[in-house]
Amino acid sequence: MALSKGPQTFPRSEYLRRLAAVKSEMARLDIDALYVSNPANVTYLTGCIVQTSSQGLVVSIHKDEPTFIVRGVDSAAVIYQTFLERDHLITYPENRAVSPDVDHYDAVIDFLHEAGLANRRVGLELNHLPAETAEKFKERLPKARIVNSKKVVSWVRLIKSDLEISIHEGSCRHRRCRNDACDRSDPA
Template identity: 50%
Template structure:
């Protein structure tokens, strides 16, 4: 017996639309076969969300075939059959002998498939940045008649503009983010351990919102005094105390799509320094959102924030956002000075205004937004305040 198909995140037509866009780009680069290796790109083109990419796997997109072929570890093949939109015979599991083998690995199975399927003489696009140099050389030596083309971000850039169906999933993820931040405001109290608060936050991220559960638990960061100058540190067993500050970054996830949200908490009245940076950053956040419109650039949005912040005597060294969606970060457009990427409707960004000013002091606030036809639609909906406990 084979495992039944699960409920699909998107209709078949949506995946075929995405594949059609990929094939158009392949044609422009004279690529006949594309090996998609990046886990988020595999999710985008197939619906597969399982974190099995710690061993070799590849989605093979043939420009002449309607559906791709997914080659992965045999024990993970049933999960792919369950999640992916493709017919089950398009899922190929390679044997366990290729795991932990010093001489061969799953990419040997991919090379074998290309030879057996008659694809070894076609121009071959590979996400080269996802491969060790030795593995790339293996592809070239074992497929001597293939013209290898670096297609590292071919799919990634196509993900930048979302479909309306994707936006609906992003809204679902954002609702989970809001519900979780509300739960955090209920459980962060003096005497409560960071770990106990983190457990409640994790539960809320999984429980979801509006009857739609979180479908994965992404890393979240609870940076409490005295570690508020850090940005990516987990909780500890310490307890919250009067005077503690907590910087919290989290994001609900639906079908691989996340919606980031950051807020700052203060147990007791916030310090004058914290109040001042908060007021400056909220004003900067609103200026950045006001600058969002189709045709403006990422740089223009970022500089609207930076200019406003500097008026208040503060600065921010890091970028103030990035393209956002599958896998959290989409490594394409950044909200930073000099990024000339032009905004288009249905692009989504995490306007990430975490600001780590000193080794022992920082502040966070962020929103996930969509570029609409005329401006910014903020998908998250949590009050822009310091949560005073």
């Protein structure tokens, strides 16, 4: 039985709008690929709320959708929770989560090589990567120009679309109604 998509907080068009804004900032900074490792930024761009330190998203300036790279055990959640098509999901073996020699970052670097991005400008959210991981990217991508892109997605997240504002307003109205009901039922 094939796993279907679950309910999405936002429609596909909203996630594509967000990605377009990120790509616009990437173009301004002359970045060809952006590795998103901050879990909040991954959620913002995909809707995926499964947050582990062993996942990441590669946004390419040349592709409509990003590529989600996750452990095999997390793939069903990514398929269910995100707007992404299955061909934008790459899984890696579970043993990389505990191997002293290779880890999930190697899966990301392998993808960058396979996608022809290993000799381009690659943005990394360096504030969310261990120093030794940043070194691994530099060593395994010697022809790439690594760019500290720690604020690319965070800055885009600050500007809300009309749809985001309406959902936030609806949530606030719901909370106010619930609080008002609690106040009326309080015997004190």
